[in-house]
Amino acid sequence: MAGSALRRLMAEYKQLTLNPPEGIIAGPINEENFFEWEALITGPEGTCFEGGIFPAKLVFPPDYPLSPPKMQFICEMFHPNIYADGRVCISILHAPGDDPMGYESSAERWSPVQSVEKILLSVVSMLAEPNDESGANVDAAKMWREDRDQFNKIAERLVRKTLGLPPP
Amino acid sequence: MPVTLVDRLPLPNLKVYTAGSVSLLSIAIYYALSATSDPNWRVNVTQGRQEGMAEPGDLEAQLVMTSPPVVAGNGTRNISDQFVDVMTFMMQEPLCVWTLINLAYCSLAVFGFGVQRLVFGQLRVAEAQRVKDKFWNYVFYKFIFVFGVINVQYMDEVLLWCSWFTLVGFLHLLGQLCKDRYEYLSSSPNTEGWVHVRLACLLGGILTAATALLGAAAAWGLPAGRDTFAFMAAECILVLVAVLHVVARYVLQLYECDVAGPVAYYTHLVFDSVSLVVELIHVLHMVVYSNMLVSMASLVLLMQLRHLLHELQARVRRHRLYTSLATHMSRNYPMASKEEVDKNQDNCAICWEPMKEARKLPCSHLFHNSCLCQWVQQDASCPTCRRGLAGAAPARPAPHAAPLPNHLFHFDGSRYVSWLPSFSVEVTRVRGELAPGPALDNTAQQLQHMFPQYSIATLTADLSRTASADLTLDNILEGRLVAAEPIPEPEPLPVQQQPTLLDVATSTIEPWTPPSSAYLLPTTSTAGTDTIERSNRGTGHSTVAPENLVEDDVSLGGFAPSAASRAAALARRKERLVAGARLRYLRRLPRAP
Ligand SMILES: [Zn+2]
Ligand SMILES: [Zn+2]
Numbered sequence: 001m002a003g004s005a006l007r008r009l010m011a012e013y014k015q016l017t018l019n020p021p022e023g024i025i026a027g028p029i030n031e032e033n034f035f036e037w038e039a040l041i042t043g044p045e046g047t048c049f050e051g052g053i054f055p056a057k058l059v060f061p062p063d064y065p066l067s068p069p070k071m072q073f074i075c076e077m078f079h080p081n082i083y084a085d086g087r088v089c090i091s092i093l094h095a096p097g098d099d100p101m102g103y104e105s106s107a108e109r110w111s112p113v114q115s116v117e118k119i120l121l122s123v124v125s126m127l128a129e130p131n132d133e134s135g136a137n138v139d140a141a142k143m144w145r146e147d148r149d150q151f152n153k154i155a156e157r158l159v160r161k162t163l164g165l166p167p168p
Numbered sequence: 169m170p171v172t173l174v175d176r177l178p179l180p181n182l183k184v185y186t187a188g189s190v191s192l193l194s195i196a197i198y199y200a201l202s203a204t205s206d207p208n209w210r211v212n213v214t215q216g217r218q219e220g221m222a223e224p225g226d227l228e229a230q231l232v233m234t235s236p237p238v239v240a241g242n243g244t245r246n247i248s249d250q251f252v253d254v255m256t257f258m259m260q261e262p263l264c265v266w267t268l269i270n271l272a273y274c275s276l277a278v279f280g281f282g283v284q285r286l287v288f289g290q291l292r293v294a295e296a297q298r299v300k301d302k303f304w305n306y307v308f309y310k311f312i313f314v315f316g317v318i319n320v321q322y323m324d325e326v327l328l329w330c331s332w333f334t335l336v337g338f339l340h341l342l343g344q345l346c347k348d349r350y351e352y353l354s355s356s357p358n359t360e361g362w363v364h365v366r367l368a369c370l371l372g373g374i375l376t377a378a379t380a381l382l383g384a385a386a387a388w389g390l391p392a393g394r395d396t397f398a399f400m401a402a403e404c405i406l407v408l409v410a411v412l413h414v415v416a417r418y419v420l421q422l423y424e425c426d427v428a429g430p431v432a433y434y435t436h437l438v439f440d441s442v443s444l445v446v447e448l449i450h451v452l453h454m455v456v457y458s459n460m461l462v463s464m465a466s467l468v469l470l471m472q473l474r475h476l477l478h479e480l481q482a483r484v485r486r487h488r489l490y491t492s493l494a495t496h497m498s499r500n501y502p503m504a505s506k507e508e509v510d511k512n513q514d515n516c517a518i519c520w521e522p523m524k525e526a527r528k529l530p531c532s533h534l535f536h537n538s539c540l541c542q543w544v545q546q547d548a549s550c551p552t553c554r555r556g557l558a559g560a561a562p563a564r565p566a567p568h569a570a571p572l573p574n575h576l577f578h579f580d581g582s583r584y585v586s587w588l589p590s591f592s593v594e595v596t597r598v599r600g601e602l603a604p605g606p607a608l609d610n611t612a613q614q615l616q617h618m619f620p621q622y623s624i625a626t627l628t629a630d631l632s633r634t635a636s637a638d639l640t641l642d643n644i645l646e647g648r649l650v651a652a653e654p655i656p657e658p659e660p661l662p663v664q665q666q667p668t669l670l671d672v673a674t675s676t677i678e679p680w681t682p683p684s685s686a687y688l689l690p691t692t693s694t695a696g697t698d699t700i701e702r703s704n705r706g707t708g709h710s711t712v713a714p715e716n717l718v719e720d721d722v723s724l725g726g727f728a729p730s731a732a733s734r735a736a737a738l739a740r741r742k743e744r745l746v747a748g749a750r751l752r753y754l755r756r757l758p759r760a761p
Binding site: 004007008011012013014017018020023025027030031038040042052053062065066067080095096111112113123159160163164165 | 333380474517518519520542543546547549550554726727731734735737738741742745746749750752753754756
């Protein structure tokens with residue numbers, strides 16, 4: 001089982017290296033273990049996360065692509081759909097069996113035709129447009145709705161932090 | 169907690185242990201030599217014994233009668249005689265016997281260490297943890313077996329069982345290591361052939377040794393009774409089955425068997441069920457034999473029995489699901505015709521590999537048969553268009569079980585074996601804490617990728633102090649961690665230069681040009697660029713100039729064939745992305761509110 005997962009991951013790595021989507025880099029942290037990747041995601045332009053380079057870790061199950069990988073930002077994040085520990089909550093990463101939020105139709109959930117590239121692109125659009133329904137971070141969701149200026153300020157600080165710059 | 173106690177037990181390392189054992193042995197030999205140098209040592213020893221034991225007097229006389237030859241031959245004793253004397257003495261003296269036993273264990277440990285070094289090299293953290301867990305698990309159950317089931321009365325018996333279990337346990341652990349390593353190797357894309365050769369040799373060695381032990385069980389166990397033989401044989405068979413399973417997986421891989429195909433499936437099924445059934449019978453046998461249904465030992469055994477039954481049940485259920493799915497698929501969805509497969513240019517959307525044969529769903533999407541089978545077990549819909557497959561998947565299996573915890577036995581010791589305070593049944597490890605070792609080094613390397621301005625040594629030092637990647641990350645980001653050593657790699661915008669760079673950014677009023685037209689900073693006009701150049705010269709590095717960043721990006725096409733160069737290219741790309749984003753951010757700053 002692990003063999004087919006590995007071949008598929010290798011193919012994805014190759015594709016992501018040869019035709020990388022703009023502002024996104026992903027690959028295994030160490031090829032000794034092909035099931036743990038690191039991805040760098042550029043904050044989408046025109047949003048409060050613009051310019052930041054957000055590192056995230058992807059952990060693939062042995063039966064990938066039958067089950068989705070797990071994704072976790074390894075930098076500090078403040079976003080309605082990202083848990084405090086960095087785990088990302090988007091429907092595409094949910095296995096067809098589980099439905100913690102109870103709102104997703106199965107069409108939005110994981111399927112083996114999805115890929116790392118599609119996940120990362122979904123995360124970029126999630127950064128641009130938080131999904132109000134899933135409250136992975138309730139504080140962030142509330143601030144996003146009610147105090148956008150404050151939210152932007154926090155995002156700005158996070159962007160600077162990911163770039164290794166001191167807070168403004 | 170006893171759990172963490174076992175983990176933190178200050179076990180001596182192998183070197184200390186070996187040195188201690190050898191010196192103990194030399195002391196014992198010296199003692200034996202000096203004791204046997206006295207020609208009448210046999211008499212002395214027997215006399216010494218009898219003072220303690222109040223033996224009948226005539227026996228003493230008898231013993232003294234047997235010693236004269238030694239007394240007479242003293243002057244001309246040659247070395248072999250002396251050696252025989254020393255050995256005889258050591259076998260009689262309890263302290264020396266223990267020293268010899270200790271030496272045997274020490275040799276086994278050294279041998280195991282040698283094998284590990286030769287075949288496995290450095291153990292990975294997960295492997296080491298698994299071996300440790302398995303070891304304590306094994307020790308616990310054998311303790312139960314020796315004192316709870318067999319209920320040994322004499323020291324010799326205990327010693328015999330202990331040495332037997334040491335040998336079998338040693339093979340068990342090696343087998344476990346082989347299995348873990350095989351799984352790891354099969355999931356790594358590129359491994360040299362000789363790694364496999366060495367592993368295969370070890371597998372052969374374990375098989376031979378286990379077969380030999382099985383022979384020994386027949387030779388020595390059978391005379392002692394059928395029960396003893398069954399107990400001994402079951403252990404050997406379990407080792408054999410586990411190792412043969414690894415061998416079978418190798419063979420399957422060698423013949424490039426379809427990993428989801430029926431051959432592989434039935435191979436795994438056979439091995440899984442044989443091992444479960446043997447273990448089940450073994451435990452059942454112990455329960456019946458121990459004959460004390462209410463003792464603590466049988467409670468432990470019953471718990472294990474329940475767990476094994478549960479596993480077997482789950483395996484059977486999985487198998488029934490598999491067969492019903494296979495028949496369902498072949499009945500409802502025809503294989504695609506040759507023309508359809510040829511016409512279809514796309515790869516299988518599940519595994520991304522070309523299709524020579526495919527199954528066709530009603531929505532006319534094509535997939536490999538095995539790929540589709542596996543998917544339908546999880547979700548009865550077409551992976552591409554999500555159209556439901558009417559009446560498919562008889563019963564959805566439980567969503568993928570969470571990975572099993574590290575400890576191997578599902579028995580809550582603190583609840584049941586309060587009479588065994590020194591035994592921690594559940595060996596867990598504290599998560600989230602970085603202990604020194606490969607994990608910490610790995611984290612340090614990751615951090616160093618992100619913050620090239622810090623040296624590995626600095627990061628490792630801070631990591632071992634904080635024992636947490638997050639805390640160290642905070643230290644770095646809040647500027648508490650000082651980059652003590654010179655910057656090891658070209659770093660376009662070292663953090664230390666931020667004040668100047670911020671000044672640059674604010675003084676540069678040009679709008680940001682898209683990357684395609686390069687980062688061309690006017691080299692003479694603004695004072696700011698000079699600052700960059702000066703600071704570069706100051707640190708003595710031929711820094712990657714911003715222009716190069718972009719040019720290299722273009723030349724970075726291609727997917728390197730070797731893992732090392734792929735990793736290097738990936739690291740370079742990441743570095744560039746961050747550096748570019750930093751620069752762009754600083755250029756954008758004046759316009760920001
Ligand atoms: Zn396929
Ligand atoms: Zn379809």
